[in-house]
Amino acid sequence: xxxxxxxxxxxxxxxxxxxxxxxxxxxxxxxxxxxxxxxxxxxxxxxxxxxxxxxxxxxxxxxxxxxxxxxxxxxxxxxxxxxxxxxxxxxxxxxxxxxxxxxxxxxxxxxxxxxxxxxxxxxxxxxxxxxxxxxxxxxxxxxxxxxxxxxxxxxxxxxxxxxxxxxxxxxxxxxxxxxxxxxxxxxxxxxxxxxxxxxxxxxxxxxxxxxxxxxxxxxxxxxxxxxxxxxxxxxxxxxxxxxx
Numbered sequence: 001x002x003x004x005x006x007x008x009x010x011x012x013x014x015x016x017x018x019x020x021x022x023x024x025x026x027x028x029x030x031x032x033x034x035x036x037x038x039x040x041x042x043x044x045x046x047x048x049x050x051x052x053x054x055x056x057x058x059x060x061x062x063x064x065x066x067x068x069x070x071x072x073x074x075x076x077x078x079x080x081x082x083x084x085x086x087x088x089x090x091x092x093x094x095x096x097x098x099x100x101x102x103x104x105x106x107x108x109x110x111x112x113x114x115x116x117x118x119x120x121x122x123x124x125x126x127x128x129x130x131x132x133x134x135x136x137x138x139x140x141x142x143x144x145x146x147x148x149x150x151x152x153x154x155x156x157x158x159x160x161x162x163x164x165x166x167x168x169x170x171x172x173x174x175x176x177x178x179x180x181x182x183x184x185x186x187x188x189x190x191x192x193x194x195x196x197x198x199x200x201x202x203x204x205x206x207x208x209x210x211x212x213x214x215x216x217x218x219x220x221x222x223x224x225x226x227x228x229x230x231x232x233x234x235x236x237x238x239x240x241x242x243x244x
Contacts (some may be wrong), residue, residue: 031069031070031071031073032070033070034066034067034069034070035066035067035070035071036070037063037066038063038064038065038066038067038068038069038070039063039067040063041059041060041062041063041066042059042060042063042064042067043063044059045057045058045059045060045062045063046060091196091197091217092194092195092196093193093194093195093196093197093217093220093221093224094192094193094194095193095221095224095225096190096191096192096193097190097191097193097224097225097227097228098183098188098189098190098191098228099188099189099191099227099228099231099232100187100188100231100232101188101189101231101236101240101242102187102188102189102240103159103180103181103182103189104159105239105240105241105242106180106189106191106231106240107158107159107160107162107180107189108240109236109239109240110162110178110180111156111162112128113126113128113134114126114127114128115239118230118235119223119226119227119230120220120223120224120226121139121219121222121223121226122138122139122216122219122220122223123136123137123138123139123223124137124138124139125137129150131153132152132153133150133151133152133153133167134150134151134152134164135148135149135150136148136149136150136151147171147172148171149166149167149170149171149172149174150166150167150169150170151164151165151166151167151170151174152164152165152167154175155177159180160179160180160181161177161178161179161180162177162178162180163175163176163177163178164176164177172197173197173198174195174196174197174198175195175196175198176193176194176195176196177193177194178191178192178193178194179191179192191227193224195220195224
């Protein structure tokens with residue numbers, strides 16, 4: 001599976017004539033982000049050329065540099081700083097939120113894993129294959145990579161705790177847990193959410209983890225916080241049987 005993802009990355013880069021040249025000092029994930037950011041910046045800058053030629057030219061130059069980084073895998077600034085991002089570290093995402101809904105209803109919603117994409121934009125879908133195993137599909141920046149993995153429930157305490165972990169052979173190694181506690185007044189729920197991503201060995205792991213360290217990590221944090229507002233919406237209240 002990981003070799004399959006590596007092939008996807010390189011095929012997409014090759015399609016656009018973006019083969020690696022020289023010694024890389026940024027990994028494949030960062031190259032993809034650079035290509036996306038550079039293309040967007042170049043497009044916006046060219047549109048400004050008519051009204052603001054100086055700003056447009058500056059933006060176009062910056063966009064061109066980002067495209068160069070993505071196309072070659074080489075960052076001139078990193079070279080000067082003797083920096084190399086091809087060996088990223090594991091990351092940990094921790095968020096705490098409080099929602100105005102009963103703990104049993106909140107837990108039941110999260111335990112039905114197919115509900116998660118309703119408020120988590122980084123998830124395309126979660127299909128529950130059995131009571132313990134599920135197939136997760138993620139939306140990646142630009143949609144250039146098809147990222148999916150199988151996960152299994154590792155620990156469950158009804159109404160209080162839910163833990164999961166990717167299964168062996170998955171594209172990305174990750175684990176997560178959610179702790180559910182009643183608020184002091186007994187009417188709401190405190191959620192403590194932790195999600196960990198571990199870079200697998202080799203270039204595939206480096207490329208995936210680079211995505212998580214940047215745009216994707218921010219998406220996940222925002223998704224977790226988004227549940228607070230989602231719990232106030234009609235869709236959740238109808239699911240939980242709460243007054244509209």
